[in-house]
Amino acid sequence: MLSWRGLFLILAIWGAIHPMYYFLRFMQAEGGGLGGLIDAWYVNDSTTGLTWDLTIAAIALTVWILRDTLQTRRWSCLLAIPATFCIGVSCGLPLFAFLRLGRR
Numbered sequence: 001m002l003s004w005r006g007l008f009l010i011l012a013i014w015g016a017i018h019p020m021y022y023f024l025r026f027m028q029a030e031g032g033g034l035g036g037l038i039d040a041w042y043v044n045d046s047t048t049g050l051t052w053d054l055t056i057a058a059i060a061l062t063v064w065i066l067r068d069t070l071q072t073r074r075w076s077c078l079l080a081i082p083a084t085f086c087i088g089v090s091c092g093l094p095l096f097a098f099l100r101l102g103r104r
Contacts, residue, residue, distance in 0.1 A: 008098040015090030016083070058084050058092070065096055074099070 041051040084092025
């Protein structure tokens with residue numbers, strides 16, 4: 001049977017690979033780099049709203065990670081912060097849960 005920790009690891013891996021697949025496909029099709037991808041996040045109100053939604057979620061997750069890490073001194077949990085901002089909340093949140101459950 002799959003443990004909670006194992007489930008969160010699978011979700012972190014999925015959250016890293018699946019979105020990145022689409023980001024890379026977009027950048028290859030458009031012939032641009034990261035700048036073109038970021039421009040696409042603001043092409044209409046729907047994508048702008050989603051971008052802000054994920055940005056606010058990433059900031060809230062970062063505050064939670066920092067607070068939890070300062071209380072528990074589990075420094076490995078800080079790895080979830082760059083995962084959140086370099087890959088996405090879909091990777092950072094389950095990675096934090098995976099690392100946090102490793103305390104047991």
